[in-house]
Amino acid sequence: MVKGIIAFGQxxxxxxxxxxxxxxxxxxxxxxxxxxxxxxxxxxxxxxYSLYQTTVFNLEERGIKTSxxxxxxxxxxxxxxxxxxxxxxxxxxxxxxxxxxxxxxxxVAVLGIIAATLLGFFIGILRSSNNWLAQKFALIYVEIFRxxxxxxxxxxxxxAIFLAFLPPPKQSLEFGAFYLNGxxxxxxxxxxxxxxxxxxxxxxxxxxxxxxxxFRNWAKKRRDQTGKSLPVLGISLSVIIIIGISSFYxxxxxxxxxxxxxxxxxxxxxxxxxxxxxxxxxxxxxYTSAFIAENVRAGIASVSKGQIEAAxxxxxxxxxxxxxxxxxxxxxxxxxxxxxxxxxxxKNSSLAMAVGYEEVVxxxxxxxxNQTGQALIIIAMTIIFFEICSLFTSFILNIYNRRIQITER
Amino acid sequence: MKKISLLLGxxxxxxxxxxxxxxxxxxxxxxxxxxxVCGVSGGVAGxxxxxxxxRMVGIDAAVCDAVAAAxxxxxxxxxxxxxxxxxxxxxxxxxEVDVLSRNTTHTxxxxxxxxxxxxxxxxxxxxxxxxxxxxxxxxxxxxxGASICVxxxxxxxxxxxxYFRNKGLDYTPVGYSTSTATREGLEGxxxxxxxxDASQLAALRSETADPSAWxxxxxxISKEPLGPVVRQGDDQWMDIVTWTLHAxxxxxxxxxxxxxxxxxxxxSPNPSVARIVGSEGETGPSLGLSQDWAYQVIKQVGNYGExxxxxxxxxxxxxxxSVNDLWTRGGIIYSPPLR
Numbered sequence: 093m094v095k096g097i098i099a100f101g102q103x104x105x106x107x108x109x110x111x112x113x114x115x116x117x118x119x120x121x122x123x124x125x126x127x128x129x130x131x132x133x134x135x136x137x138x139x140x141y142s143l144y145q146t147t148v149f150n151l152e153e154r155g156i157k158t159s160x161x162x163x164x165x166x167x168x169x170x171x172x173x174x175x176x177x178x179x180x181x182x183x184x185x186x187x188x189x190x191x192x193x194x195x196x197x198x199x200v201a202v203l204g205i206i207a208a209t210l211l212g213f214f215i216g217i218l219r220s221s222n223n224w225l226a227q228k229f230a231l232i233y234v235e236i237f238r239x240x241x242x243x244x245x246x247x248x249x250x251x252a253i254f255l256a257f258l259p260p261p262k263q264s265l266e267f268g269a270f271y272l273n274g275x276x277x278x279x280x281x282x283x284x285x286x287x288x289x290x291x292x293x294x295x296x297x298x299x300x301x302x303x304x305x306x307f308r309n310w311a312k313k314r315r316d317q318t319g320k321s322l323p324v325l326g327i328s329l330s331v332i333i334i335i336g337i338s339s340f341y342x343x344x345x346x347x348x349x350x351x352x353x354x355x356x357x358x359x360x361x362x363x364x365x366x367x368x369x370x371x372x373x374x375x376x377x378x379y380t381s382a383f384i385a386e387n388v389r390a391g392i393a394s395v396s397k398g399q400i401e402a403a404x405x406x407x408x409x410x411x412x413x414x415x416x417x418x419x420x421x422x423x424x425x426x427x428x429x430x431x432x433x434x435x436x437x438x439k440n441s442s443l444a445m446a447v448g449y450e451e452v453v454x455x456x457x458x459x460x461x462n463q464t465g466q467a468l469i470i471i472a473m474t475i476i477f478f479e480i481c482s483l484f485t486s487f488i489l490n491i492y493n494r495r496i497q498i499t500e501r
Numbered sequence: 502m503k504k505i506s507l508l509l510g511x512x513x514x515x516x517x518x519x520x521x522x523x524x525x526x527x528x529x530x531x532x533x534x535x536x537x538v539c540g541v542s543g544g545v546a547g548x549x550x551x552x553x554x555x556r557m558v559g560i561d562a563a564v565c566d567a568v569a570a571a572x573x574x575x576x577x578x579x580x581x582x583x584x585x586x587x588x589x590x591x592x593x594x595x596x597e598v599d600v601l602s603r604n605t606t607h608t609x610x611x612x613x614x615x616x617x618x619x620x621x622x623x624x625x626x627x628x629x630x631x632x633x634x635x636x637x638x639x640x641x642x643x644x645x646g647a648s649i650c651v652x653x654x655x656x657x658x659x660x661x662x663x664y665f666r667n668k669g670l671d672y673t674p675v676g677y678s679t680s681t682a683t684r685e686g687l688e689g690x691x692x693x694x695x696x697x698d699a700s701q702l703a704a705l706r707s708e709t710a711d712p713s714a715w716x717x718x719x720x721x722i723s724k725e726p727l728g729p730v731v732r733q734g735d736d737q738w739m740d741i742v743t744w745t746l747h748a749x750x751x752x753x754x755x756x757x758x759x760x761x762x763x764x765x766x767x768x769s770p771n772p773s774v775a776r777i778v779g780s781e782g783e784t785g786p787s788l789g790l791s792q793d794w795a796y797q798v799i800k801q802v803g804n805y806g807e808x809x810x811x812x813x814x815x816x817x818x819x820x821x822x823s824v825n826d827l828w829t830r831g832g833i834i835y836s837p838p839l840r
Contacts, residue, residue, distance in 0.1 A: 155616035255689030274690035462654030
């Protein structure tokens, strides 16, 4: 389109300069393609406009009022899981329910993407290994979880496995201060008591993290100059943990911990990772990791044999070879299809309604829609949210992808 | 160029369709189609659920059958469309179904904003709670802090929120999209209690592995008048569905049932009976139906009492003395005169 306009402009400019007769204009291929494209664009816009007109007309014809006035109305139902925003029955409005749903979707998507990536890489590496057992295990894993409908898997894990085998709250499985039962995982959460000391502690922690980066750069420079390498990650992590714990005690425990306590029905206090979230996260992770594993296998297979032989011949150990030679080259093949898997995972989280997790489709496109009847606005907002979410994910990952591609000089 | 003009024509058509939205009445559409499309739940025993032969049966499905009998003279000319609670109003207002008979509660907001009209009630229900007998709970007040399974997007969810808020009780809702899933959640231990209309709870209890392990709490926290719903803007169709239901109730009141309707039609001294069975009066033609419309309903589907006895009694929901009994026997099932 843009090119067409430029061509159109160039044609007329050229016309002025060269003085060609304008009667030939229809024979100019650039002009013709510009016109055709303009017509097509017009048709596309007209179609969307007509669809909008038709919908609004038909809705009005059927007595359905479309307006956003319900946004500020109090939601007459309760959302049970809202870890980021406080839900207060009788105060929280519909638009806040939308935000809660969005945040819950993002939560399960982020958790799912992290877990699916780790698990997918692990399975993918097993799949490419020379060990017969490991390779066959990974093969069976991929073929089972890739070939089953996701909704079935979500319901299977939730109803047939977790709900069936996890005990009721009164007989919870105890892991220290953590309790696992059919309602989910109850965890202790920190409560900030002394604000100033807590900030000091946080400052020390951040400072030690920054220091570890400086240490990493120094170690890299040292290796470049002397060839001697250090286990940077191990040293940094242990130092951060030691500093964190010791300063925590030196400062006199700047925050307390809220422990979950068994009430009459459920645990009270502490934090909760509800079972629907866990089931959904688990199913999404397992399902998506099977696809990512195949991407990883494809990536590893794409690294040419010569690279591996060259790595061996310069005396790299096997872990070094995987880290320095295979993974960086394999990533170039792995990343692009894995972006699609991330997008799929985010969109697939909308199946949550089957197990009762309160993400955006459940609380907004389903419950709120049914209580207000504002289908046009609610569905449009849900679509736009998923669009933005997907475009943003691709945008970020495309930047990363560009960074790891071969830079030609 | 030819292709382009074709395309343009096609898009112009799309653009103009909204100005020529179907003006045919629902009655004409149904008669032309020879089939009634009826939205049902499809998963609530006693209301609408497939029987062993795969036919949709229940008190809600019977409304579909009755309307088909009145309009088409054939109670079997029905296509049942199972709908979830969230889909139902959109399906109706978008014209996918002609009647929505899916244990739907009549409320002001639904009536005023969804482009639908509520006709009359075929079952008057109220919301209750079901818990495990082993928990030894005796009242909803004992449920403070409990997790409660509920079908998401229903009035049930709203009633529960209102009730708990009013009583200052805390709870965690566990919302599923189908009532079957709420039952699975309760049995699996995802929640301590389940809430729904009392009749639905009875139906769900009959589907559990051990029905005797569950008990209903005494409180009924809401009014749930359930009945068929039609699209707004077609008064004739609304009258037909409303009066089909009235005919079934009137028939019971006058003692007309599917077994004696033929005898009554042949010879009845009571003019009220004669008007229903079509041997007197003009009730059918006034509605745009045939003279024997109510006769067909009673003959093929039965009167209200017969339908209730056949589908709802087996769930263990007794009718005698309940609100769903006839007004002459102390209930509130009442119909205006069919004349």
